[in-house]
Amino acid sequence: MSLFETSEDPVQELHQNVARPFERATAMPKSVYTSELFLDKEIRNIFAREWFCVGRTDGLPNPGDYLALELAGQPIMVVRDHKGKLRAQANVCRHRMSVLLEGRGNRRTIVCPYHGWTYGLDGRLRGAPAMTHNKGFDRSLYRLPQIRCEEWLGWILVSLNSEIERATQRFSAIETMVEDYDMVSYKQAFFETWEWNTNWKVLAENFMESYHLPVCHAATIGGLSKVDDVTCPAGHERFNYHTLQKEESFTLSIAHSNNRRMQGERRLTTYLLSIYPSLMITLTPGYFWYLSLYPLATGRVRIYYGGGFSRDFAEDSDSEHHVAELRQLLDEVNAEDRKCTERVYSGLSSDFATPGHLSHLERPNFEFARYLSRRIDQPE
Template sequence: MVETLPGFAGEMIARVRAPLAQAWTLPVAAYTSGEVYAREEARIFRRSWWPLARLDQVGSPGDYLSLDLAGQPVMVVHGHDRKVRVLSRVCRHRAALVAEGAGNRKLFTCPYHSWSYDTGGALVRAPLMEGAEGFDRAACNLTEIRSEIWEGFILANLDAEAPPFAPQVDTYTRYFENFRLSDLIVARTLEFEHGWNWKVLVENFMEAYHHIGVHPETFEPAFHARDSRVPESDGPWSILHMPSAHPDEPSILPPPPGLEDWQAKDLFASVAFPHFLLGIQGASVLWYQLFPKGPDRLSLKIHICLPFWLQEAEGFEEIVEGTAQFATAIHMEDIAANDSVWAGLSAPLTGQGRLSPLEKSIWQMNQWWLDQMTGV
């Protein structure tokens, strides 16, 4: 069967589908076209699992956190029945939003007509509706979004027919089993707004080839680009393994119990497609939480995640501050690179480029992306 995609010539797709040693990048339209982005929204964003929060971010009954899930306003809520849910924030009366931001509540009261919902989403108050014949309060609860908890992350999916997340990433989960990701808490969050397509950031995150040009004094001396490798994948995920150039140096942070020495020293970047990004080294995890806003812009939160037991260590705040400063410095270097890439992608003469064997993660994601975009 010949694969087709609006704006893509057949030979363009064939280049992407070639084995890694002969493969090319996605066509420029994959990044810049509004039509392609709309297809991504329909076929990828609204059918995929999105990480919305860590359990510790809604740790107490009544805690909530507001977000946008592929155009749908949602909130992660720790109900007073002790269950964590993902609920629509759209009032079932006239569609005003019942919550913004984060906090702790017993009720979510719509600011428009004062309909009130409990932390399980049930409508408990609808003033002045006595004359509405057949009004069924139970039929007007906030819509619950399908959710799943994986390693302490709360994920949600707008597609009721999508396969569960955990079975799809079983091999990935076992790869990082010793890191005890479920022990993590969010210690600090950095926020950014960027003027690029979301795939520009994901691609940059998932290859070490750019260390030689973008991070010559930060990452490259510690994690040589030439040594990076990517294992085979059996699901919608990819892992970039960057061995330490100085494995005999002591770890900055005490590693989680049970980590092998190389696991504590090496750096790992991973993606569960489309854009669930984790940077992992020993006890430190950077969760890059992406919110695509259009073909040419995105919001980014970089969450600094550390094991809960590290809170008791002397100098914990200094550890958090130092990690935040380093993460910011690395991201500022990446911002300059991604700005340059976006300028080139926006130019009229730009076409597809050849991939390096060091960009295997990009190749893996491109195959998955084409499967979603050209399939049924």
């Protein structure tokens, strides 16, 4: 229970927060992290309207591979059909409306676990036991509702917004900016889902700034990135980013000797891309890793986490060793981030919490706050 109740509206507080110039910016008001009302608006006006990433296309390589998830309260599935096409469709049976699939796996057909109605991977009803006596039933009229799903630079994007513009248009500035990385050719080596006890935005913001690297990550990557050289440009409507230069000794993060595409400083440059609302990608010329975040509650986030390598590293004879090395490093880094971001949520939930000023190294956080302020009451 709060000792000092406030009656502020979190949306109004956020609008006020972003009205000042970046040179005077402070962290977002704590109510945007703790308010149920704000979470409800995020789900309805942002997560139900934007593109949401469910991983890499090579994470579902074979016909029948599927991933079930909940997006904005809707059970959906992403499945690779028999023709090799990735589809998103409702994960709800057309009979008496049971959820069909759970988790991840591979199926030749989708069989409802209740009465056995059976769907093809394209969502068309193939069979339904004991339905011949119902004169109104016509199997050919039954299909799972289809949902927008696109492949973009190797990412699987889904959206409940049937009108949303194509990802290649929406994110064309990113395509141009990192064209020389050839992100579509990066190979995923691992993928997991996690749940942490923090607000999704705390974790998103943690990703957006490298200000915390020397301290939070002192035991791991703190010394491997030149934080003084971090470039934090003004944001874009659809994303923010910053770049940093990696030390040449961190060989997995710089361009492979077979990489002829990238030149000069670019061979050492890491992009930290935050694609709104919740896809966070660390893109180095060597490895990549990502988080796609979904709010389960104000203080609970589901994380789709994966990573791997650019083609040169993936095809290298030492690739297994590289994967093991990268996983170990990222496991340690993520454990540090988990502690830091769960501590932030505990702290900001307290009555003593008040947001402080932002460093110039936290420009992307301010850009993110502006994005939220634009969209929280105005769905596209």
